[in-house]
Structure formats: C-alpha cells, structure tokens
Amino acid sequence: MKTLRQRISIFLPHRKVKPKSWILTYGLPYIGVDVLSFALNNSSTHIVKGNGIFMAFGFPPQFNYIKFNKMQYRQNLIDILLLSKCSKKQLKKTLILQDHFLTKDVFDFLVYYWGFPQNKYSISCDFEYFKLKYYQRHKNPSILDCKRIYQHSMEMINEKSNENLHIKNSFKICELENYLNMDLSKIIPFKACQNVFDT
Amino acid sequence: MNHEEKFTKLGKISKLYLFFLKKLVVFKFLFRKLNWVLIYGPPRTGTTLLSEIASFESKFMIVDIGLQLMRVFPENSKWPSSSRSSLYNLVYLNLLKNSHEGTWFCLNRFNRPYDFVLKQAALRIKDYNYLVKIFGPPSKIYFCIREPSAYRISHLKKFSQPSHIEDDYLRSLKAYEKIGGTVVDYSCGYSLEDYEIIMFGQRKSLPLEVSHKHYKLKESNLTRVYENFKTKNFDFFASP
Numbered sequence: 001m002k003t004l005r006q007r008i009s010i011f012l013p014h015r016k017v018k019p020k021s022w023i024l025t026y027g028l029p030y031i032g033v034d035v036l037s038f039a040l041n042n043s044s045t046h047i048v049k050g051n052g053i054f055m056a057f058g059f060p061p062q063f064n065y066i067k068f069n070k071m072q073y074r075q076n077l078i079d080i081l082l083l084s085k086c087s088k089k090q091l092k093k094t095l096i097l098q099d100h101f102l103t104k105d106v107f108d109f110l111v112y113y114w115g116f117p118q119n120k121y122s123i124s125c126d127f128e129y130f131k132l133k134y135y136q137r138h139k140n141p142s143i144l145d146c147k148r149i150y151q152h153s154m155e156m157i158n159e160k161s162n163e164n165l166h167i168k169n170s171f172k173i174c175e176l177e178n179y180l181n182m183d184l185s186k187i188i189p190f191k192a193c194q195n196v197f198d199t
Numbered sequence: 200m201n202h203e204e205k206f207t208k209l210g211k212i213s214k215l216y217l218f219f220l221k222k223l224v225v226f227k228f229l230f231r232k233l234n235w236v237l238i239y240g241p242p243r244t245g246t247t248l249l250s251e252i253a254s255f256e257s258k259f260m261i262v263d264i265g266l267q268l269m270r271v272f273p274e275n276s277k278w279p280s281s282s283r284s285s286l287y288n289l290v291y292l293n294l295l296k297n298s299h300e301g302t303w304f305c306l307n308r309f310n311r312p313y314d315f316v317l318k319q320a321a322l323r324i325k326d327y328n329y330l331v332k333i334f335g336p337p338s339k340i341y342f343c344i345r346e347p348s349a350y351r352i353s354h355l356k357k358f359s360q361p362s363h364i365e366d367d368y369l370r371s372l373k374a375y376e377k378i379g380g381t382v383v384d385y386s387c388g389y390s391l392e393d394y395e396i397i398m399f400g401q402r403k404s405l406p407l408e409v410s411h412k413h414y415k416l417k418e419s420n421l422t423r424v425y426e427n428f429k430t431k432n433f434d435f436f437a438s439p
Contacts, residue, residue: 004229004230007229007230007231008229010285010288010289049276051276052271052272052276053272055268055272055275056269056271056272056273058268059264059265059269059290060264060269061263061264061268063263065262065263065299066262066263066264067297067299068293068294068297069296069297072293073289073293076289076293077286080278080286081276081278083282084278084279084282
C-alpha cells in the first residue's frame with residue numbers, strides 16, 4: 001500500500017465474486033479427489049483447489065476479547081481466492097471447488113455465500129489404504145499426523161455419507177463411472193479396469 | 200468488572216465519543232499517520248499486563264489476534280503476493296475498525312495520544328513487517344521477557360503444550376533482534392508504580408493490582424540463552 005489511491009481502494013465496497021454455479025469435490029487426500037475433479041472438468045467448468053480453507057477460517061481465535069467482523073473476513077477471503085485462481089472468463093464457467101479438508105463450517109459458509117452447489121462428490125477409503133498412500137507421499141511420515149488427517153477429512157464425509165464413494169485398494173474406473181453416471185473413457189486416458197488411484 | 204461489562208456500562212455520550220474516535224483512527228489509517236504502541240514477547244511474560252497499562256493512554260486496543268494464523272492458508276496455497284497483500288490489508292482494516300476501546304475507557308479521560316495498542320505474544324517477524332507496511336512504524340515498542348524457569352511453569356500451566364515452550368521463547372528472542380524495543384523483564388517483580396514510570400514517565404495511580412508469583416529457580420537450556428540476552432541487550436532493559 002504505497003500510494004493514497006491504493007489505500008483509498010481498500011475502503012471502497014468490493015465486488016462480490018460469485019460463480020454462476022458450482023460443484024463441490026472433497027474427500028481424503030492422496031486417494032484421488034484430483035482424479036474426481038479432473039473427470040468432472042470440461043469446457044464449461046473450471047477447477048479451483050481450495051484445500052485447507054478451514055485453516056483460514058480458524059482466524060482469529062475465538063476469545064471474547066477479540067472483536068472482528070468474521071463474516072466480512074470470510075467473504076474477502078473467498079473473493080480473493082477466486083480472483084487469484086480464475087480469470088474473468090473462467091469466472092463465468094461452472095466452478096469445481098476441490099477441498100480435501102472440507103469442514104462443516106466452510107461448507108455452511110459457502111452455501112450461505114454462493115448458494116447450494118449443483119452437485120457434491122466425495123471419496124473415502126478405509127484407514128489402512130489411506131495409511132499406505134500417506135506413507136508413499138510423505139518423506140517423514142508420522143502415524144499421529146496420518147490419523148489426524150484421516151479423522152479430520154472423514155468428519156464431513158461421515159456427515160454426508162450417502163453422497164460418498166467408498167473405495168478399496170482394488171478400485172476400478174467403472175466404479176467411478178457409475179458413481180458419476182458418466183462415460184469417462186474419453187476424459188480419462190486410463191485403461192478400463194485400471195486402478196486409477198494408483199497411477 | 201470484566202471487559203464486556205465495562206463496555207456495556209458506557210453511557211450514550213461515551214459511545215458517541217467512541218464512534219468519533221474510531222472514525223478518526225480509521226481516517227488516520229488512510230494517511231498512514233497512526234500513532235501506535237507494539238507490545239510483544241513470549242507468552243506468559245507480562246505482555247497482557249503491559250498492554251492493559253499502556254491502553255490508559257490509547258484510544259483502542261488489539262490483543263492477541265494470532266496474526267500468523269491468517270497467513271497459513273494463503274501461503275500454503277501459494278497465492279500470488281498481490282492477492283496476499285489485498286487480503287492482509289482488508290484484515291488489518293477489519294481489525295482496526297472492530298478494535299476494543301482501551302481498558303480504561305470507562306474512566307472518561309480525553310488525553311489519549313496513542314491511537315491503539317497492539318499486543319501480540321510470540322509475534323513473528325513476518326507479521327511485524329506487515330504491521331509496519333500497513334499501519335506504519337510503531338511509536339513505541341516494548342518487548343517482555345521473563346526468567347525461563349518461571350516462564351516454563353507458567354506456560355505449561357496455561358497451554359499444556361510442552362513442545363511449544365522453547366520454540367515460543369527462542370522465536371521471540373530472535374524476533375527481538377529484528378524488531379527491537381524497550382525490554383521489560385517480568386522477573387524483576389516491578390510494582391504498578393514502577394510500570395507506570397517505565398511506560399509514562401510518571402505515576403498515574405491506575406486502579407489495577409499487580410501481583411507476582413515467585414518460582415524456584417531451575418537451570419535449563421533457556422537459562423543460558425536468557426543470561427546471554429540480558430548481557431547483550433543490557434542497555435535496552437527498562438528500569439523505573
């Protein structure tokens with residue numbers, strides 16, 4: 001904020017950035033939420049990864065001595081997230097918001113701000129399979145961290161368990177096709193019956 | 200009387216006065232002419248006490264907002280720096296607009312040279328840089344410190360996070376090298392009058408009680424760090 005003009009600009013009412021419509025993808029990290037979002041993506045959609053918005057929603061800590069307009073802050077946060085990840089053209093498309101660590105707090109706010117999503121998709125798996133994937137990804141894995149991530153991500157999935165795709169270690173692409181009710185052979189260049197989440 | 204009660208007990212005129220003061224401070228923010236006091240240091244080292252005393256001469260007060268928490272998501276998501284700056288500007292303005300009136304606002308004093316006191320325990324250097332960028336440099340800076348064995352016990356009692364004890368202490372000492380300021384040692388057992396003289400240069404007779412708990416000294420890794428810090432920065436230690 002070097003110039004007075006820049007300073008004045010922060011006082012001016014900000015343009016609210018709302019997608020025309022949006023689709024939510026969430027679920028455990030490392031097991032294929034990216035593939036899920038990718039499968040849904042086409043020329044009329046745009047993917048925005050908001051993994052871990054809940055961390056920003058934890059600011060400021062909840063103490064009665066802190067006075068802060070939380071709603072304003074959250075609106076600013078979501079607006080700036082979209083502006084930083086989408087061009088003007090992309091904002092006119094259907095947004096696919098992907099968040100591995102979705103919490104109820106974040107979901108409720110998005111519904112309040114953007115309205116209900118067109119669709120919600122999530123992926124989960126058993127802890128043993130998740131542990132395997134977690135250990136493959138991390139250089140310094142810790143079982144406590146692994147459990148913490150699993151429990152955190154599963155909280156929201158458990159709440160909406162009827163919308164969820166629960167995979168095992170022998171997942172097949174046809175399962176994803178059934179779940180999404182789509183033909184993925186042209187979208188995902190993987191061989192049928194391959195474990196897409198292990199590629 | 201707690202803080203909320205003090206606020207609700209403000210009369211209509213006081214609230215109107217408060218409203219105009221807030222507008223004035225926000226206007227000064229626009230021109231980067233804020234006159235503010237920064238208080239920082241490891242947690243449990245008297246930062247809260249000092250900020251309460253300092254707020255006697257300030258219009259508003261911002262206490263322990265956890266500035267570092269705000270940065271985690273934008274930094275992890277690799278936002279461009281312009282987007283991060285936009286968010287931080289809006290957050291700091293939000294904080295200022297919603298800041299508390301000083302603890303002593305109910306005393307109906309009109310002489311309040313400072314616009315606000317910002318107290319942040321375990322302040323990160325990055326957050327200090329943002330504060331300076333957005334509010335301008337602080338008029339006064341106080342750094343609180345405490346003898347490590349008493350600090351350790353108090354920290355453990357309050358937060359029950361043994362792994363943070365050394366981190367918070369060492370991080371704060373490191374921040375001091377960059378930020379600087381007058382050092383106030385909580386272990387000296389100063390009385391309220393001493394604090395008043397340190398901060399205002401004269402006695403103010405604030406209606407506040409200052410009590411110190413005494414702990415048995417116990418050598419630890421931090422003891423040497425504390426002693427070295429004292430030797431190195433002896434000239435910056437406040438004394439009444």
